[in-house]
Amino acid sequence: MIPITDVMADNRLRAIADKVLHEEAVSEDDALFLLRSNDILDIGRIAQILRLRWNGKNAYYGVNMNLNYTNVCELRCPLCAFSCDADSPKAYLYDIREVERRVRSALSEGIDEVHIVGGLRPDLPLSYFEEMLRTIKRIDPNLFIVAFTAVEYDYFARINNLALETVIRRLIDAGLGAIPGGGAEIFAPEVRRIISPKKISGDRWLEVMHTAHNLGLKTNATMLFGHIETDAHIVDHLSRIRALQSETGGFKTFVPLAFHPANTTVSGVRPRTSGYDIARIYATSRIFLHNIPHIKALWMYVGERMAQNLLWFGVDDIGATYNQEKVVHAAGASTPDFGSESFLKHLITAAGFEPVRTTAAYAGSPKGASPFESVTSTT
Numbered sequence: 001m002i003p004i005t006d007v008m009a010d011n012r013l014r015a016i017a018d019k020v021l022h023e024e025a026v027s028e029d030d031a032l033f034l035l036r037s038n039d040i041l042d043i044g045r046i047a048q049i050l051r052l053r054w055n056g057k058n059a060y061y062g063v064n065m066n067l068n069y070t071n072v073c074e075l076r077c078p079l080c081a082f083s084c085d086a087d088s089p090k091a092y093l094y095d096i097r098e099v100e101r102r103v104r105s106a107l108s109e110g111i112d113e114v115h116i117v118g119g120l121r122p123d124l125p126l127s128y129f130e131e132m133l134r135t136i137k138r139i140d141p142n143l144f145i146v147a148f149t150a151v152e153y154d155y156f157a158r159i160n161n162l163a164l165e166t167v168i169r170r171l172i173d174a175g176l177g178a179i180p181g182g183g184a185e186i187f188a189p190e191v192r193r194i195i196s197p198k199k200i201s202g203d204r205w206l207e208v209m210h211t212a213h214n215l216g217l218k219t220n221a222t223m224l225f226g227h228i229e230t231d232a233h234i235v236d237h238l239s240r241i242r243a244l245q246s247e248t249g250g251f252k253t254f255v256p257l258a259f260h261p262a263n264t265t266v267s268g269v270r271p272r273t274s275g276y277d278i279a280r281i282y283a284t285s286r287i288f289l290h291n292i293p294h295i296k297a298l299w300m301y302v303g304e305r306m307a308q309n310l311l312w313f314g315v316d317d318i319g320a321t322y323n324q325e326k327v328v329h330a331a332g333a334s335t336p337d338f339g340s341e342s343f344l345k346h347l348i349t350a351a352g353f354e355p356v357r358t359t360a361a362y363a364g365s366p367k368g369a370s371p372f373e374s375v376t377s378t379t
Contacts, residue, residue, distance in 0.1 A: 286314025
């Protein structure tokens with residue numbers, strides 16, 4: 001067997017691989033180099049060291065539903081194709097009876113998780129969201145609820161004149177299990193001013209997550225790429241996520257999200273991100289975020305075949321069934337808006353990995369293999 005570093009022609013990549021093998025954090029300069037390197041297969045080999053260290057050959061998937069309770073949002077971000085104004089003919093809001101109907105319908109299809117995000121509208125008091133979560137738990141106490149982005153929590157606190165900690169505690173009491181990572185976009189202020197000018201700052205997003213972690217919640221973190229950001233913006237974003245994780249340990253999963261420009265109003269977007277770009281970003285995320293257990297590639301965002309390929313570039317979770325998903329499809333995603341459990345298991349096994357069903361809690365997920373199982377190569 002040939003050591004992994006011996007098959008790499010580039011000295012810088014060998015040095016980065018050596019850091020990873022010795023459980024040393026790579027630097028921001030290393031991350032920039034990875035994002036600009038064309039040695040895509042060697043970058044993938046390095047990412048797999050950490051993938052195997054954390055998760056072995058397991059590849060996770062979920063059986064869930066999306067509950068996008070309203071598309072009315074006062075922010076109307078240029079990057080968003082889902083939201084609309086309150087007087088739009090396509091505006092909607094689910095009352096609690098509709099929430100119950102949709103959850104019961106999805107439960108009959110075998111879901112064990114409900115993923116909830118929606119727009120920001122001032123006519124919805126915190127009690128609406130508490131009742132929503134309690135209703136779901138009454139339907140089935142075992143349903144795991146992943147609900148509301150950091151942007152929503154900040155908004156709930158402001159319009160209800162409550163402390164952020166109070167809002168999160170009340171929703172935990174109502175049944176909240178974890179927080180999704182949406183709203184992070186790219187932290188750089190100069191980018192946010194263009195793609196999401198009214199959204200909370202990157203600093204505030206991190207503050208919300210810090211508060212959630214201190215209250216015992218596990219959360220995801222996301223990064224939206226493929227619009228107007230630079231490599232340096234990506235590295236800054238990753239660095240701030242890693243720093244908070246070093247402090248709190250509260251991030252379970254990092255989720256890079258490929259931008260879908262259709263029906264958005266973001267100007268200056270570069271040509272569509274290539275498969276090479278996507279693989280580099282996921283692999284670099286896995287290598288740089290050595291302290292986060294999971295890297296997720298949502299198959300609805302990147303496509304089924306790319307999701308399979310990314311399992312060889314550090315990814316260990318391809319997402320879930322996403323019954324009733326609306327947001328990415330409003331932006332022109334060409335993937336199906338629902339995937340069956342058998343479909344997801346087939347994607348994983350056909351790529352050479354072991355499917356493991358889970359929720360955002362990753363409860364009972366087996367510990368990964370020894371990192372040293374990934375350090376040799378026969379190629």
